[in-house]
Amino acid sequence: MTVGRPHVAPPAGPPRSAASRAVVAALARVSPPARDRDAGAEAAAIVRWARTSGPAGTLAAELDTPEAASRLVSLLTRIGATDGVVLGDADRDAWRVEMPDPDGPAAGRDPIAARLGLVDGRGRALPAPPDWLTGGSLPGAVATWRGALLARGRLEPAGAGIVIDCPASGPALTLAELGLRLGVRAGTRRDGAGARVLVSDPAEVTLLLTTCGGRATAAAAGVDEPPADPTAGSANEARATVAASRAGAAVAEAFTTLERAGVPVPDSLAEAGRLRLAHPDLGLAEIAARADPPLSKDAFAGRLRRLLTLAGRHR
Structure with missing residues (x-):
């Protein structure tokens, strides 16, 4: 190894x-x-x-x-x-x-x-x-x-x-x-x-x-003290951002694992992963709409799952 x-x-x-x-x-x-x-x-x-x-x-x-x-x-x-x-x-x-x-x-x-x-x-x-x-x-x-x-x-x-x-x-x-x-x-x-x-x-x-x-x-x-309530956005928005960040980190790790193992990534899965990394603040439906051609949310999520599964086989 x-x-x-x-x-x-x-x-x-x-x-x-x-x-x-x-x-x-x-x-x-x-x-x-x-x-x-x-x-x-x-x-x-x-x-x-x-x-x-x-x-x-x-x-x-x-x-x-x-x-x-x-x-x-x-x-x-x-x-x-x-x-x-x-x-x-x-x-x-x-x-x-x-x-x-x-x-x-x-x-x-x-x-x-x-x-x-x-x-x-x-x-x-x-x-x-x-x-x-x-x-x-x-x-x-x-x-x-x-x-x-x-x-x-x-x-x-x-x-x-x-x-x-x-x-x-x-x-x-x-x-x-x-x-x-x-x-x-x-x-x-x-x-x-x-x-x-x-x-x-x-x-x-x-x-x-x-x-x-x-x-x-x-x-x-040269900035002032923070306001009494510095948090912004709803709890749902925060949870969605956390989930998106975790998904992006998992995709980045998958690409690193596959590159290290010398495993080629199918074009469709590579495109899905790159879109996820390029738009860390967007939801799956919004990112799927940016694919070429556009995908449904479920189809895009399925490609991401297959990318992570492929990387998991080569850890």
Whole structure:
């Protein structure tokens, strides 16, 4: 069996502004999560979102602020994964954190990567943060968002919201789903090899920053305190968005599994999967109408089921 390696994140977007860096500095000063599991979720998000190529037998993350890099080292210390961790200043705007794994190549696995949810127990790359790492609690969702913000979050000009550059569509969909637990509706879109998550509503931007980093972080971004009732939309809408996000994550994982196994995907199933990923906020009936030729909701759902079943045979 060929052991999969965690995907290296594509290069970050535009350089972060002074305001974005101030937000990162404020987030880095937040008290670490109370539970080791949530500290691990935050560390895992930073590594997943900022992973870069490193020497054989190591994990490496490259961050553009010393505060974010120091935060990662602190979190790794908290979960006991710091043997030989190196924090280096590669140049003025790039700080590398390297985590040696001397037993990984010989054993055909990466224990640190497995603990951080980058690979499964058999060493196969996971396309998105796993539920056991992020899904157990509200603090886990907060920690994952905080880690993503520290690694790749930035403020858009003219108060247009917050953007997070994501290494792939799977992490983007996971982040959007976790945002619903915080009362934040995040949009996702593919961007070349990666994806982007955008929170544009001003009240939800404030809520997100305050939840992840307290009032000091919201103040660093120049936004006001969140309203007394920040949640928006009906419970049915929220449940529908969660279901759509989960379906998108399952499709992304199916494509990854089939590609790794070298299994060709029938055109009809591939088209259904691509449509699901391209329109994460739409219901099945709306997506089915966009197929060429248009399909019924049941026919479209059947194609998605067959795609997931095919992937399940090759895990």
